[in-house]
Amino acid sequence: MAKIIDLPKLSPTMEEGTLVRWAKNEGDSINVDDLLAEVETDKATMEFRAFDKGTLLKKLVGEGQTAKLGQPVAIFGAPGEDISALVASVGAASQSAAAPSAPTQTPAPAPTAAPAAAQASPAPVVEARPAPSGPAADTISPTAGIAGLVLLAPKRDVTSVPAGTPGGPSSPRVRKLARERGLDIERIVGTGENGRITAADVERAPRASAAHDAPAPAVATGLTTARRESEVKPASQMRKAIARRLVESKQTVPHFYLEAELDVEALLALREQMNEGVDPQKAVKVSVNDLFIKACALALNAVPASNASWIDGNMVQHHRVDISVAVAVEDGLVTPVVRDADRKTVSAISAEVRELAGRARAKKLKPEEMQGGVFSISNLGMFGIDRFAAVINPPEGMILAVGQARDVPVIKAGALAPGKRCSVTLSCDHRVVDGALGAQFLQALRALVEKPVKILL
Numbered sequence: 001m002a003k004i005i006d007l008p009k010l011s012p013t014m015e016e017g018t019l020v021r022w023a024k025n026e027g028d029s030i031n032v033d034d035l036l037a038e039v040e041t042d043k044a045t046m047e048f049r050a051f052d053k054g055t056l057l058k059k060l061v062g063e064g065q066t067a068k069l070g071q072p073v074a075i076f077g078a079p080g081e082d083i084s085a086l087v088a089s090v091g092a093a094s095q096s097a098a099a100p101s102a103p104t105q106t107p108a109p110a111p112t113a114a115p116a117a118a119q120a121s122p123a124p125v126v127e128a129r130p131a132p133s134g135p136a137a138d139t140i141s142p143t144a145g146i147a148g149l150v151l152l153a154p155k156r157d158v159t160s161v162p163a164g165t166p167g168g169p170s171s172p173r174v175r176k177l178a179r180e181r182g183l184d185i186e187r188i189v190g191t192g193e194n195g196r197i198t199a200a201d202v203e204r205a206p207r208a209s210a211a212h213d214a215p216a217p218a219v220a221t222g223l224t225t226a227r228r229e230s231e232v233k234p235a236s237q238m239r240k241a242i243a244r245r246l247v248e249s250k251q252t253v254p255h256f257y258l259e260a261e262l263d264v265e266a267l268l269a270l271r272e273q274m275n276e277g278v279d280p281q282k283a284v285k286v287s288v289n290d291l292f293i294k295a296c297a298l299a300l301n302a303v304p305a306s307n308a309s310w311i312d313g314n315m316v317q318h319h320r321v322d323i324s325v326a327v328a329v330e331d332g333l334v335t336p337v338v339r340d341a342d343r344k345t346v347s348a349i350s351a352e353v354r355e356l357a358g359r360a361r362a363k364k365l366k367p368e369e370m371q372g373g374v375f376s377i378s379n380l381g382m383f384g385i386d387r388f389a390a391v392i393n394p395p396e397g398m399i400l401a402v403g404q405a406r407d408v409p410v411i412k413a414g415a416l417a418p419g420k421r422c423s424v425t426l427s428c429d430h431r432v433v434d435g436a437l438g439a440q441f442l443q444a445l446r447a448l449v450e451k452p453v454k455i456l457l
Helices: 083-103 172-180 199-204 237-252 263-276 288-303 346-361 435-450
Strands: 003-006 015-022 035-040 044-048 054-059 067-069 073-075 140-144 148-156 255-263 308-311 314-317 322-323 326-328 332-334 375-379 397-413 415-429
Touching: 003 083, 015 237, 054 314, 073 083, 083 415, 140 172, 172 199, 255 435, 263 288, 263 435, 288 322, 288 346, 288 375, 288 397, 308 332, 322 346, 397 435, 415 435
Parallel strands: 322 375, 375 397
Antiparallel strands: 003 073, 015 035, 015 067, 035 044, 054 073, 140 148, 255 415, 308 314, 326 332, 397 415
């Protein structure tokens, strides 16, 4: 018997996902644990594997489309099985869910005698207006998708056009594709619902081959130049998650900041000694960030009260030292976790960080590899940043922002001499870390960084 397959929860914080790629085609036989599709979640691109056997009879969500958690995405069944009733039920459920959001037209009341004040503010009347165009029209709103399924898609025109009429509604992605192919979107006939222009319609349309078919170029006169339109880009699942978590952090976590200038001359000398003679083909060279990870782990052990979080109205004291490391990726950043960093050598931390960072950039990290950290490090020194303040990653209690090592004049033995300094900023959650406690942590960190042999013991 045919059945509907819903989008499962592929990460603990997932609320919706973008279907990046279907791994199976309609008509393919599916076994349990077969890869059905790849789905971009708020954490990474995850594998969506089959929980049932059967034949993939229909895809309800197309590649590049976003679906909510638990939303129907496919129909399984026996080859040749009639699934028209199931398709209709999906469409009916989608229309029912979307119905409350539709605007209701309220007729204007008949004119009656009323006080002057009341006449000055007549009841609002919903009037029909032409659909807007341009950036303001790219508001995200519910619109009918495959097989009547309600999906989130950019809205350009809420009106339908007669079949065979060019210039129907289209999404920003489709309009961008048309621009890249040198096509006028208003001259393409849409085959989608209500005359909507799809990517397939654009790909089928012939490219402009003659001068009169190509869009007219903008002509500059004097100092006047053509204006470039802003482009509405749908946010990725990762960017949405980053936005949600950082807003939550800044709104609910009482941040305060402690800054310090650390003498890193000895630390840099130690790094150079550790990397001397290292064959880059056989071993990974240690970075300044690797040394800071180990130093922070040992500082948390030296000041155990600072290794705490505020969770559900309670202070949670951690007896493990799992350090989250901020890694920049194409669409934002992720924080893979180095477990038990206080118990690992600097070389082991270095190899692990590079392995995690490589898989992070390839979107191959598992959700559990990005959860459970107790403290974060964010280093922008490699970008030439002197100092900055980072946002706490809840429920962690602190995050250390590390700037670049700088050549500065210093006083040594009463005389001016060249030195190496690095600015660090500690962001603290005031609910669990007070000013004095945060200062004690920085003192412990300074002692380790300025006499780095202790890091290796």
